Amino acid sequence: LVGKTINNRLEQQICFLVEVDKLKTIYRKNYVIGTDRRETDAEHSWHLAVMAMLLAEYVDDYPIDVFKVVKMLLIHDIVEIDAGDTYCFDQQAGVDKDVREQAAAGRLFGLLPADQSQELRDLWEEFEQKQSPEARLADALDRLQPLLLHYHTGGKSWQENGITSDKVRERNKRTKDIAIELGQLVEQVIQDSIARGYLRK
Amino acid sequence: LVGKTINNRLEQQICFLVEVDKLKTIYRKNYVIGTDRRETDAEHSWHLAVMAMLLAEYVDDYPIDVFKVVKMLLIHDIVEIDAGDTYCFDQQAGVDKDVREQAAAGRLFGLLPADQSQELRDLWEEFEQKQSPEARLADALDRLQPLLLHYHTGGKSWQENGITSDKVRERNKRTKDIAIELGQLVEQVIQDSIARGYLRK
Numbered sequence A, B: 001l002v003g004k005t006i007n008n009r010l011e012q013q014i015c016f017l018v019e020v021d022k023l024k025t026i027y028r029k030n031y032v033i034g035t036d037r038r039e040t041d042a043e044h045s046w047h048l049a050v051m052a053m054l055l056a057e058y059v060d061d062y063p064i065d066v067f068k069v070v071k072m073l074l075i076h077d078i079v080e081i082d083a084g085d086t087y088c089f090d091q092q093a094g095v096d097k098d099v100r101e102q103a104a105a106g107r108l109f110g111l112l113p114a115d116q117s118q119e120l121r122d123l124w125e126e127f128e129q130k131q132s133p134e135a136r137l138a139d140a141l142d143r144l145q146p147l148l149l150h151y152h153t154g155g156k157s158w159q160e161n162g163i164t165s166d167k168v169r170e171r172n173k174r175t176k177d178i179a180i181e182l183g184q185l186v187e188q189v190i191q192d193s194i195a196r197g198y199l200r201k
């Protein structure tokens, strides 16, 4: 990749790190606040990692392994480089999402040395299973972050995609079970979005 | 911000998290691989955090606190929301950079509750001082990441800004002192960039 004399392990790591640059070319449905362009997966992942640093304290069974949450969030969307961004409200595309993402995880994490490949695959599987406190917080933040962006962009993306408050509430329903204050925040943002006309009731 | 009933601490945290969305609107000099658009600070910060996860093992006095490195990198450019991106090869703009960034750190981290405000300020100051092993690794990665992107975009940004190999070598000279293999990688990328005509000797 960058010459033949660096060691094989480092070469695999750099190959992976160059490949995942593509996460900056995957665009999501939601807009960046104050702009008319959509957010990239890389930006979304950064934002989530910062949220985890600051909001982990709200998890009811705190302390949890916050670094694990951060690592999960940093890598949770990497499979979308091959599998694409499946819009969360799209039932159709959701059907073969699992198959596409498993293949993507195999190829992408497989670029790394075996130990790190396994570590990232395990983090991603744990995130996908949404069972551990760390994975449940990561999942709740992955739903809260776009909610905040939708709210602060006047619900533009909700309106473009005909999203109603029921769908948003359904999508964020498990947040209160992992962190009660974050669950209250979700409900307040939804209600205020309806009141302001950003979101259809 | 999002209603009046959420507690004050959470409101401050959300206010900060919404404010730092602006990191997605700060564009750097380097391009995203395979595109003709520049990278945002948020994307850069995400990429660095993933690099730290995978490359921390090369630090000569390993083990270090990898989570600290990741946290530093996630927040290291937030001051640029107010202070702007100072191009690393621009001597002129560098002069009042410190004053602008200190003011920015005060306002931005000051949005948070006092304890988290202090924690992030301390992380940022430690990063800026480049003394601890964690800060030195973070700094080395902050220089290695754009080097990899310059290389994989044919040196486009180097050419636009008249950058020569001496300047790139000078900018990355401390990497070998914190992680010898990463220092070798830097030198190989520079030499290969010259050989390929991406970078002027």
Ligand SMILES: [Ca+2]
Residues within 6 Å of the ligand: B077, B142
């Ligand atoms: Ca930087």
